[in-house]
Amino acid sequence: MSGAASPIRSTESVRNTIVAIDGPAGAGKSTLARHLARHFGLLNLESGAMYRAFALKALRAAVPLDESGALEHLTTETTIRLEPGDEENRVLLDGEDVTGFLRNPSVTDAASRVSVFPAIRTWMVGLQQKLGAQGGIVMEGRDIGTVVFPDAPVKIFLDAAPEVRGQRRFEQLGLSNSAYELQPGSGTPSDRPMSPAREEILRELRARDERDRNRADSPLRPAPDAVLLDSTGMTLEEAVRAAIAIVAARLAPS
Numbered sequence: 001m002s003g004a005a006s007p008i009r010s011t012e013s014v015r016n017t018i019v020a021i022d023g024p025a026g027a028g029k030s031t032l033a034r035h036l037a038r039h040f041g042l043l044n045l046e047s048g049a050m051y052r053a054f055a056l057k058a059l060r061a062a063v064p065l066d067e068s069g070a071l072e073h074l075t076t077e078t079t080i081r082l083e084p085g086d087e088e089n090r091v092l093l094d095g096e097d098v099t100g101f102l103r104n105p106s107v108t109d110a111a112s113r114v115s116v117f118p119a120i121r122t123w124m125v126g127l128q129q130k131l132g133a134q135g136g137i138v139m140e141g142r143d144i145g146t147v148v149f150p151d152a153p154v155k156i157f158l159d160a161a162p163e164v165r166g167q168r169r170f171e172q173l174g175l176s177n178s179a180y181e182l183q184p185g186s187g188t189p190s191d192r193p194m195s196p197a198r199e200e201i202l203r204e205l206r207a208r209d210e211r212d213r214n215r216a217d218s219p220l221r222p223a224p225d226a227v228l229l230d231s232t233g234m235t236l237e238e239a240v241r242a243a244i245a246i247v248a249a250r251l252a253p254s
């Protein structure tokens with residue numbers, strides 16, 4: 001990815017900064033976060049991966065996903081660690097590398113369900129604040145700019161129309177080489193998963209949107225000081241370029 005060169009790239013303000021990226025499922029946050037982290041020399045931390053790891057634990061332990069108390073108890077016997085990697089974080093659940101399990105549709109659905117409970121969110125927010133306490137990070141999720149790091153100097157709210165997000169997700173899971181393919185070059189057609197029906201993906205995405213936006217505890221919303229970036233009509237390159245410009249402008253000495 002060729003990004004615009006940033007004149008403030010190696011200054012102290014960049015090294016210690018926190019870039020918060022929030023937005024709905026399928027907006028392209030992970031890809032954007034990865035490119036921004038690479039461009040500015042920051043650590044990329046995916047908070048959604050932590051919710052996914054906990055959801056996997058709940059599924060394995062056969063804890064009902066609507067039982068807040070039982071889920072809360074499960075947190076007391078769970079450790080989750082993120083190890084930053086080039087492409088994505090390695091996620092360690094109780095010491096086991098579970099990265100390969102986290103995109104499974106049942107885990108995706110379970111993560112969306114367990115994340116509505118305040119006790120789970122409080123626990124996660126604490127873990128995430130500890131992870132990012134030193135700064136020098138890009139963290140993406142749903143509540144990073146509003147709850148986890150409300151004082152983050154740079155906040156981006158990345159959005160796109162639901163149909164566009166659904167289409168991108170469809171192409172990501174399928175065989176397409178869309179301009180906005182989220183993981184370019186990942187795997188060959190024969191080792192990629194079968195593409196589920198477009199309608200099913202869109203339905204699932206809308207259900208997750210609904211939960212994210214309407215839960216009582218820290219619903220998905222842009223922080224008042226977030227810069228809105230709507231990538232509906234953008235290619236990946238354009239969205240990354242726009243995000244780099246936003247970060248550079250926020251960090252530029254005034």
Ligand code: DC
Binds near residue numbers: 112113115142
């Ligand atoms: O970003 P993702 O799709 O990997 O997130 C998985 C789920 O976790 C998603 O359904 C919403 C939830 N989540 C959240 O509630 N807060 C975050 N900061 C990150 C993710």
